[in-house]
Amino acid sequence: MTKHAKLAPSACGECPIRHRAVCAKCNADELAELETIKYYRSYEAGQTVLWAGDHMEFVGSVVSGVATLTQTMEDGRTQMVGLLLPSDFVGRPGRDSAAYNVVATSDIVMCCFRKTPFENMMANTPHIAHRLLQMTLDELDAAREWMLVLGRKTAREKIASLLSIIARRDATLGMGVATGRVVFDLPLTREAMADYLGLTLETVSRQISALRKDGVIVLEGKRHVTVPDMDRLMEEAGDDNDGGMLV
Amino acid sequence: MTKHAKLAPSACGECPIRHRAVCAKCNADELAELETIKYYRSYEAGQTVLWAGDHMEFVGSVVSGVATLTQTMEDGRTQMVGLLLPSDFVGRPGRDSAAYNVVATSDIVMCCFRKTPFENMMANTPHIAHRLLQMTLDELDAAREWMLVLGRKTAREKIASLLSIIARRDATLGMGVATGRVVFDLPLTREAMADYLGLTLETVSRQISALRKDGVIVLEGKRHVTVPDMDRLMEEAGDDNDGGMLV
DNA sequence: TCGAGGCTTTGACCCAGATCAATTAGGACG
DNA sequence: CGTCCTAATTGATCTGGGTCAAAGCCTCGA
Numbered sequence: 001m002t003k004h005a006k007l008a009p010s011a012c013g014e015c016p017i018r019h020r021a022v023c024a025k026c027n028a029d030e031l032a033e034l035e036t037i038k039y040y041r042s043y044e045a046g047q048t049v050l051w052a053g054d055h056m057e058f059v060g061s062v063v064s065g066v067a068t069l070t071q072t073m074e075d076g077r078t079q080m081v082g083l084l085l086p087s088d089f090v091g092r093p094g095r096d097s098a099a100y101n102v103v104a105t106s107d108i109v110m111c112c113f114r115k116t117p118f119e120n121m122m123a124n125t126p127h128i129a130h131r132l133l134q135m136t137l138d139e140l141d142a143a144r145e146w147m148l149v150l151g152r153k154t155a156r157e158k159i160a161s162l163l164s165i166i167a168r169r170d171a172t173l174g175m176g177v178a179t180g181r182v183v184f185d186l187p188l189t190r191e192a193m194a195d196y197l198g199l200t201l202e203t204v205s206r207q208i209s210a211l212r213k214d215g216v217i218v219l220e221g222k223r224h225v226t227v228p229d230m231d232r233l234m235e236e237a238g239d240d241n242d243g244g245m246l247v
Numbered sequence: 248m249t250k251h252a253k254l255a256p257s258a259c260g261e262c263p264i265r266h267r268a269v270c271a272k273c274n275a276d277e278l279a280e281l282e283t284i285k286y287y288r289s290y291e292a293g294q295t296v297l298w299a300g301d302h303m304e305f306v307g308s309v310v311s312g313v314a315t316l317t318q319t320m321e322d323g324r325t326q327m328v329g330l331l332l333p334s335d336f337v338g339r340p341g342r343d344s345a346a347y348n349v350v351a352t353s354d355i356v357m358c359c360f361r362k363t364p365f366e367n368m369m370a371n372t373p374h375i376a377h378r379l380l381q382m383t384l385d386e387l388d389a390a391r392e393w394m395l396v397l398g399r400k401t402a403r404e405k406i407a408s409l410l411s412i413i414a415r416r417d418a419t420l421g422m423g424v425a426t427g428r429v430v431f432d433l434p435l436t437r438e439a440m441a442d443y444l445g446l447t448l449e450t451v452s453r454q455i456s457a458l459r460k461d462g463v464i465v466l467e468g469k470r471h472v473t474v475p476d477m478d479r480l481m482e483e484a485g486d487d488n489d490g491g492m493l494v
Numbered sequence: 495t496c497g498a499g500g501c502t503t504t505g506a507c508c509c510a511g512a513t514c515a516a517t518t519a520g521g522a523c524g
Numbered sequence: 525c526g527t528c529c530t531a532a533t534t535g536a537t538c539t540g541g542g543t544c545a546a547a548g549c550c551t552c553g554a
Binding site for chain 1: 531532533534
């Protein structure tokens with residue numbers, strides 16, 4: 001290990017995802033109870049956090065870094081089915097083996113809760129159950145949005161869609177709305193982008209080059225992206241210009 | 248209207264989806280409370296139940312028949328993002344406009360709950376919230392399964408996947424496990440199947456013909472399907488032979 | 495019995511994206 | 525400062541599924 005993973009927050013009070021994760025609605029007492037069943041784990045970029053089928057002894061939240069949820073066929077074809085960003089929840093209460101592979105894409109820190117105590121707590125703590133329902137409904141919406149991308153968009157539109165999703169998310173984190181000029185780093189390799197979009201990595205590369213040539217994006221290095229005009233990007237994504245934001 | 252929609256059940260006690268819908272875990276008191284805010288509506292095949300963006304004054308369950316959830320781009324490309332079968336839930340508590348089009352594929356009966364009272368009830372009735380969480384998690388799993396189909400499977404595998412999902416569901420309703428010979432009716436037109444699978448209707452038609460020619464399925468008319476060997480079908484779908492069943 | 499209109503099937507041809515194959519660009523490390 | 529190694533780009537070619545077009549098949553209504 002050449003780099004040190006970011007330090008885990010010492011207590012929930014200082015946690016960067018305090019107000020977005022499963023625990024967002026918990027009061028001080030509930031938080032104190034959560035503290036007794038939680039622990040932090042770090043994974044390096046590239047490490048597999050969970051294999052599909054593995055027994056899970058915890059559920060938890062991504063605190064920092066990026067992880068992916070992927071599904072694989074016997075012949076090796078793989079499809080990403082979720083992109084896990086800080087505050088996203090991993091694991092399904094009530095199920096004891098992982099349904100998908102979870103892989104750290106960057107160095108990540110996870111806040112883990114021992115599974116059984118967490119399940120018990122969920123039964124008695126509506127704040128947790130309710131927040132989890134909200135988050136799951138949001139993920140379901142995201143998954144459905146993604147089904148349109150996978151099923152009906154062209155390669156160029158797919159890339160533009162992915163870029164605009166990442167750009168929008170980054171902007172949301174910074175509490176701004178994504179308009180005009182937006183700058184961000186891609187949290188994924190070309191191959192991971194291909195797995196997300198149901199494309200090959202060559203096609204991803206070609207389409208990114210094409211978008212660059214057409215001035216829709218500006219690249220510095222392979223990961224650092226500038227979007228001069230967010231509206232233009234969304235147009236390329238084939239979304240109506242309200243950004244498809246729900247709620 | 249030439250056919251009469253199936254009669255709605257008179258009371259929850261006789262409801263065919265009593266033990267599978269959002270209300271599955273409710274006790275007699277809770278059911279009584281639900282009865283005060285519920286009403287039935289029927290729609291004919293082809294009718295649109297909700298337009299994306301419409302204000303929703305209810306949430307509810309499909310009691311009988313089949314409906315679809317679809318998303319459409321400005322140029323008309325459409326992708327189905329959900330197939331609603333009896334006991335499935337429609338609507339998102341906390342959101343007041345529909346995110347997707349809901350269209351009746353056959354004549355359907357819906358059990359509707361007035362939205363605001365239902366939301367209030369959810370806040371006080373863990374049985375409902377918990378069941379809804381379970382159902383949403385199941386739908387999320389189904390959506391992710393579907394992302395693999397859309398992103399990585401060939402046209403032939405897509406058709407086989409859809410057929411095996413329908414066959415499996417039909418078998419589950421009849422409380423059996425889908426093995427060996429299975430017989431069912433397709434609840435979808437070729438076009439709807441295409442929208443589900445991210446294909447054109449011509450490709451759907453061609454692949455169905457091919458599967459028929461190869462003896463994977465037997466057709467009587469356009470809708471009635473016999474699968475002589477379920478394992479063979481699952482092989483064609485590219486699933487490992489455990490059927491990908493989770494939990 | 496006949497026709498109209500909606501599905502569905504089938505054929506011919508084409509193209510977006512896959513596949514195969516080099517080549518290049520960046521680090522990390524001796 | 526070269527040299528490995530991995531990620532990314534780019535080119536050449538192939539093909540699965542789309543597109544366009546024409547029948548075929550049912551059902552319903554007159």
